[in-house]
Amino acid sequence: xxxxxxSPASLSASLGETVSIECLASEGISNDLAWYxxxxxxxxxxxIYAASRLQDGVPSRFxxxxxxxRYSLKISGMQPEDEADYFCQQSYKYPYTxxxxxxxxxx
Amino acid sequence: xxxxVQSGPELKKPGESVKISCKASGYTFTDYAMHWVxxxxxxxxxxxxxxxxxxxxxxxxxxxxxxxxxSLEASASTANLQIxxxxxxxxxxxxxxxxxxxYYDGTYYYGFDYWGQGVxxxxxx
Numbered sequence: 001x002x003x004x005x006x007s008p009a010s011l012s013a014s015l016g017e018t019v020s021i022e023c024l025a026s027e028g029i030s031n032d033l034a035w036y037x038x039x040x041x042x043x044x045x046x047x048i049y050a051a052s053r054l055q056d057g058v059p060s061r062f063x064x065x066x067x068x069x070r071y072s073l074k075i076s077g078m079q080p081e082d083e084a085d086y087f088c089q090q091s092y093k094y095p096y097t098x099x100x101x102x103x104x105x106x107x
Numbered sequence: 108x109x110x111x112v113q114s115g116p117e118l119k120k121p122g123e124s125v126k127i128s129c130k131a132s133g134y135t136f137t138d139y140a141m142h143w144v145x146x147x148x149x150x151x152x153x154x155x156x157x158x159x160x161x162x163x164x165x166x167x168x169x170x171x172x173x174x175x176x177x178s179l180e181a182s183a184s185t186a187n188l189q190i191x192x193x194x195x196x197x198x199x200x201x202x203x204x205x206x207x208x209x210y211y212d213g214t215y216y217y218g219f220d221y222w223g224q225g226v227x228x229x230x231x232x
Contacts, residue, residue, distance in 0.1 A: 087151065101152075
């Protein structure tokens with residue numbers, strides 16, 4: 001199985017601050033990487049697919065990058081509504097696997 | 108609009124069975140695979156497997172072979188998850204999620220673009 005190592009496990013950001021979350025795959029996944037946001041008590045929402053493509057309706061302050069085994073999600077200008085858990089997920093090979101998640105809080 | 112509406116919370120005893128439904132609306136049900144994801148309380152997301160909504164063929168992740176069954180009521184645009192011989196460790200929220208296929212830069216990519224609201228299953232004696 002492909003292991004997805006996500007970091008950091010948690011972080012705290014001030015309003016307007018830029019934050020980054022990283023995911024390291026145990027083998028190359030050819031950009032087949034998605035990022036999800038999950039607010040407390042809610043279902044996950046797709047933010048990014050294909051490592052860097054913004055899902056329709058997602059604010060442009062979210063962006064994704066990376067290749068091979070290393071991927072990252074950037075939030076350019078933290079907003080109160082961005083407080084949530086974030087997960088990466090690979091769809092390159094079965095079984096699909098998720099990162100352990102990053103808890104993002106507003107400082 | 109596109110929706111995945113799941114059934115309500117369940118409280119079960121160890122050894123019992125539970126069936127969770129996921130009713131899709133707003134799109135052609137058989138055009139998209141349906142996946143299932145488990146989230147234990149306070150934990151991350153774990154992919155359980157998927158069902159081909161056109162053929163009805165299920166595929167299970169290794170940890171979900173044996174007691175877990177994915178099925179369809181295609182005429183009702185509904186996917187079901189049945190768990191038998193429930194254990195305490197099955198206590199979790201179970202999500203259905205539609206997998207969309209994206210074509211970009213000459214390659215196909217995947218993402219779960221719509222999710223059900225989740226069903227909390229509590230297993231307790």
